[in-house]
Amino acid sequence: MATLPPRKSQTPTRICISKQHLTPLQTLLQMGFPRHRAEKALASTGNRGVQIASDWLLAHVNDASLDECAPREYIIYACPTGPFLQQLEEFWSKSRQMCGWNGAHNYVPHITLVSFFKAPDECSLQLSKALKQVVDMTGALLDRPLKLEPYMSQNFMGFFVAEEDANYLKRLALQYVKEVSNSIISDTYEQLDAIVACFPWCGAVSSGTRCIPRSSRSISLEPHVKSLHLTLAYQFPQAQFNALKALVETLDAGCASNWELRLYSRDPRLATKQVQKVVYPHNPHETDELELRIGDYIYLNSDVVDSSSDGWAEGISWLTGSTGHLPVNYTERTAESDAWTLHRVVQLSKSVASSLTSAEDLDIVDGRSISTEPEERRRQSTLHPEIIEGSSFEESEQSVEKYLRQTLKPCLELPSVQLLNSHNLSHQHNPHTPTIEITTNMSSCSTSMSKQVVDEILVEPPAAQPPRPDDTLSVHSDHSMHPCSLDASQTKNRKVYIMRHGERVDFTFGTWIPYCFDEFGNYMRKDLNMPKTLPRRKNSPEGWQNDSPLTNVGVFQANLIGQALLEANVQVDHVYCSPSYRCIQTCTSALEGLQQSGQHKIKLEPGLFEWMAWYPSGIPDWLTKSELIEAKYNIDLEYEPVQPSGELTASLKESTEQFYTRNHDVLLQLLERTTGNILVVAHATTLDTCSRQLTGGAPRSTNELRQVIHKIPYCSLATVEQVDGVWKLVEPECLPVTHSKNPRFEWNALATT
Structure with a gap:
């Protein structure tokens, strides 16, 4: 048998072995990246390998400083x-x-x-x-x-x-x-x-x-x-x-x-620079705007944050290195x-x-x-995040966990609390999640309730307590069986309920109008969370640009709040609403949940609209009252607003203090005109602007306003109560509504390798 001659040329095995000994820098150079870019990517990512460095380079393709020599x-x-x-x-x-x-x-x-x-x-x-x-x-x-x-x-x-x-x-x-x-x-x-x-x-x-x-x-x-x-x-x-x-x-x-x-x-x-964390996504509407993604950080000049008149500032994206203008209140x-x-x-x-x-x-x-x-x-500390363009972080689940822990905290003081010593000893390394068992009798409950497990906290319901007028934890509470027995009007204390609108289409889907309207202006929804139909308006589809409708989730959120107010026997005597369509939808859905949609006509009050500095081009082209009536909304056609929409045009350059004063003065006028409880449905800012001065506070600065509205999610409800002639911010009668994000599913992702 002939002797097999040795191969002198490169073989696949030799090539594979040689590639295994390449450094990340050598690999990036073989991939065609210039040396200075490869070294910058490795340094910027902590020398954690080729994959993350190449991802960084792709994300920074539009970074103007990519080729700068800046150690x-x-x-x-x-x-x-x-x-x-x-x-x-x-x-x-x-x-x-x-x-x-x-x-x-x-x-x-x-x-x-x-x-x-x-x-x-x-x-x-x-x-x-x-x-x-x-x-x-x-x-x-x-x-x-x-x-x-x-x-x-x-x-x-x-x-x-x-x-x-x-x-x-x-x-x-x-x-x-x-x-x-x-x-x-x-x-x-x-x-x-x-x-x-x-x-x-x-x-x-x-x-x-x-x-x-x-x-x-x-x-x-x-x-x-x-x-x-x-x-x-x-x-x-x-x-x-x-x-x-x-x-x-x-x-x-x-x-x-x-x-x-x-x-x-x-x-x-x-x-x-001052570092800001993105809390709301934003898809650019203009070429000089910066795309905002949840999880990204933005570098801003600190003086710009405080001095911006319209709420916009130029910033640098940590994720992409790109520069552009962004709404500061989204961070x-x-x-x-x-x-x-x-x-x-x-x-x-x-x-x-x-x-x-x-x-x-x-x-x-x-x-x-x-x-x-x-x-x-x-x-x-348990995650292994990666710098991948478009990645996002789910924070709602952690918010729920934090809320549940706060809710359960009073239970820890009950005499029936027992530490499961044997189980706890095996988990001493984690002092933040103690194992607790709460055993009580719940014989008055009409349905048996199983144990709820939150992390390692095992909880059974506490003993039945006399029902409270604001108890919305169970539909089986005694007062919920007799809605007229504890009428809120019997308390004599006047209340103002201030509610933010629900989830809006433009914030959820970004640029949606070009994809949802054909050349004839006909609306076609592209997601089940989009509304099935939209009311007819004279300036369509452009009119929807600054007057977004609610998503179906937003409508449902508002209805949940209304149902909770019904269970709490809340009495509403007057209803006022911002003329924004999303607010009108929210108000209508909340009244339906409250089972009072036929009892109250919605009074549209332009003075409740949000800060005009965010609308330098003028007030949005709202739907007219006739268009709303045609769409089956119960609008009060005879109502004369405190501040007509024409007066808002003169407020385009209003300061933060003037904005607070405008909303506050409108609410004072509404209180003087009426008796009984008032429901106000408007914007995130409204919860603060209509309550702060009423309760003795001073108007916030621009930066303080931006910070506080981040804490007011969709369908938040604030309650202000008049006690002995003094208005106080009190705990709402209903629980908040909290849920996690649900990104779009692409079916063909299952077919990719």
Whole structure:
């Protein structure tokens, strides 16, 4: 048999083996990406592989700065984990809710070891490896809590690290200087010539031991006398001092035993920007507008946020790097560190209770999984998010969980509460989800109710209590069987119910008009959540652009609120509504649920319309009363509005204060004209503008208004009650309606490979 000659040319096996040894950078270069782009993508994504880097490059295809030589800025934190972190997260949340935003909210809880320094993209992997090498070389890990000493003044609150522990952390920082200097800084990397100035602790060491090459020896180093500290609050109004001081005093630093080193980097453009998180999607209507996706972050100039007259500002998308104009009220402020990239996490403690798993196992890009919100932080610590264009995050389920936990909290104080000790012992690692069993007798209930399971909380219904007039938890409650027995009108206290409209088509589907109307103007729905038909209007379909209808879900939401008000025996005597079609639909559906649609004609009040600064082109082309009557809406044709629509045209440039005053004055006129309870159906802003001054508050600033409307979802209901001549905001008689998102299903996705 002939001898098989060896093959000298490349074979598939050899090619495969050689490809397995390619670095991510080499792979990206083989894919055709330029070196500078490949290095920028790898640095921006924390060197987490080819897939995520290539996704980043595709997402940033329209990024004007993609080819700019702008080194990223790096920083090293010592971050607490475990029980101490949980305390700090609760403090972050409470201080922001009670006292407003201060400088500490811009970052995760931390002790700064190395201030921001710039490094070229090709050095990012070496900077990451150096952090691990430093801890390995040092050897000793913390086996006890860091000694933290509280400090409070009129402009700063925080913990200072005791000298012994501070020296330990400073040695780590200094060793990192040496490691980076020896392995990275060279004459070819002149971009790093400022790196040493960013290591605060180098001043304690003689210049002969720094190992800095000659390209960096000209740097001016000065001793850094600032003590290591963990900031809790700064840049806060002095009026908030006592409230913040009380919160700080609740913190127990004795459990600060778990710590980790983190290497972050940020886009250099972020240094002077304010970071906003997208809370509502937006599809551009103009070429200069920026597309907004849930989960994206936007970089804005802080002065623009406060000074914008129309609510629009120019921003930069973290997800795509694109620049464009956006509605600021579709975003909310978040920590700057949420938009950073986490490169490395190294444990400093022997007793590990890390908030993060190994950095190699996480796709943490620009800080997406490191939120300053406690609930979000606990949720995201189990996720592996990816930087994929168009990705979104479902937050409604977490909101439901948070609401249920608050609802169940009173149950924990019942005498019948029993901890399942045996089960609880097996779950000691998760103190946030205690296992609880509540056993009570519910003999008066007409139907047997099974146990409800929420995470690991097992709950049976509490014992039957005498029914309350506002009890909407069960349709079997006694008062619901006798709707006339507890008429709300018997309380004598006058009430105003202020309701936001339901889910709207344009916010749900984006640009919908070109796809749902043919060339003859005939409407065709493209989704089951779109209305089957639309009423005829003279300016169709253009008229729907600024006067969107409700989705079918929106109609259902409103009906649910009406049903709940019926069960609570709410009495409505007068109904007023914004002339926006979505509000009219909401009002009609709510009255149907309340079973009073035939009893009340809807009075259209243009003065209840939202802020005119959002409508620079003028008021929308609303449906006329005759068009609404033709569409079977029960409109009061004889009603004379407090503020006719013509007067709104003169308010196009109204300030926030003028907007509050307009809505407030309209409501006062309505209260003077009538007696009994009033239902007002309008917009998200209406819940605040029609209640704030009525209850003694002052009009909010533009920025405060934008922040508060983010907390008012579809069909929110606020109740204001007059008690002894004083109007007060009270708990509504019905529960809120909450649901998760449901994105569009594409059937052919099942056929793709």
